[in-house]
Amino acid sequence: MSEPLLKVEGVQAKYGDFIAVQSASLDVPEGKIVSLIGSNGAGKSTLMDTIAGLHKPSAGKIYFKGEDITGLPAEKIVTRGLSLVPQGSRCFIRMSVEDNLIMGSFPKNVRAKAKDSLERVYSLFPVLKEKRNDASGSLSGGQRQMVAIGRALMTNPELILFDEISLGLAPTIIKDIYATVKDINRTTGMTVVLVEQDTHRAIKTGEFCHVMLKGNVVLSGRSKELGDDEIKKAYFGI
């Protein structure tokens, strides 16, 4: 197998004295959908924030496209083609839907493509085009999630990290959003990391799967080859 697109090696992340991620290592191969599962507080979000540059790791290395990006600030990492859809969508709630999306083309290297990208996002999520002038704070949870995904796509990423996009959404909307994510991966070859609490959905969607427990990645492999029992044990630590 060739060099992975993203390589995380022994990353540790702390909040003050509290160690949220102890020593996480994982590979994300190019063009694939990779899921990261784990119970509440396993350190999944902190690991995603650390990879995207929102949080500085206290130990370990992160390589993206073979380059060391450890400790770079988020605004630098996004220009290299790595985008995070943070937990809870985090839209700019006082800005219109369209202004939210246009913010995704803020990095200078993607501004020229802004118009095309915007059309692409509107064709993925037609409802956003209808509501383009509404404040994103007035949208439903699912629509906000679409804005957050669209905004991340506007940065033209090679790797996109989704941090629990299904959180608090109705099952039918979750199904739609997952279908869209798969579609994006299939048509553009964009590499995807999906953080999930729902083991079943994660295994079904991701070709590869990593399980986190108490700040460590305790199990990694091809989703099909990992047994249900094995994953359950890793998930609950029994």
Place this chain on the structure above:
Amino acid sequence: MIIIQYLINGIMLGGIYALLGVGMTMIFGIVKLTNLAHGEFVIIGAYASTLVAQALGVDPILTLIVTVPFMFLLGMGLQSGLINRVMQKGSEPALLVTFGLSIILQDAMLLLFTADARHAGAAYSSTIIKIGSISIALLDIILLAISLLSILILTWFLNKTYMGRSIRATSDDTQAASLMGVSVKKTYAIALGIAMATAAVAGLCIGLKWTFYASSGGSYLLIAFGVVVIGGMGSIPGTLVAGLIFGLAQVIGGANWGLLISYVLLIIMLAVRPQGLFSK
């Protein structure tokens, strides 16, 4: 007729008050900082315009070509060199730094420019336009136009440019903004730069309309503060409306009651709707 005259005078004054508030409301909304040195910024702007106009013998309004970029760069330098650093330690230390800055700037201006009263005169300063029984000073019309135009340009900039959108995004969610490639520290520096640029314009207006001293900053800070709180912190339309309310209160109350009425309104506002008129 007297009511219309009051209304006009109030609106004229309100434009300047709104401009005073705009720079402060931006720092409130974006950097989340109460800038206690804003009054001094305005007076620096007033001195800059007055002195440059005297030195070059040009109309004070033309000095904006020099004073606006100068104040913009000064603001950027101040934020990136000083306030950004202090803000890492929390918002209270940053607040104290702006208070210290206000004292230092006031004393520095006193040393440099003495305690004498200053005024920026222009050829049209005493021209009065009469329409029936209503009289309007040409200067007031010009100052209102300058104030409104500045606020209009600022609104356009914030809504229609990448930089402006990034400023609004940062004010909504700093982390999400940085995920979009926005450097939060740089954005804060630009925000203070813009706030100081608006202070340069407000300073020009004050220099043209009234006399000012090195120690005048405090009273303008109070007006700006009132306008910001009534309008809703961070809201530019709110600032405009609150500026007009303050202007009318000033005109109706006159020299004796004007400020009192303004601040009673402020207290009522804080008690009834503390988030301000236009804030969500």
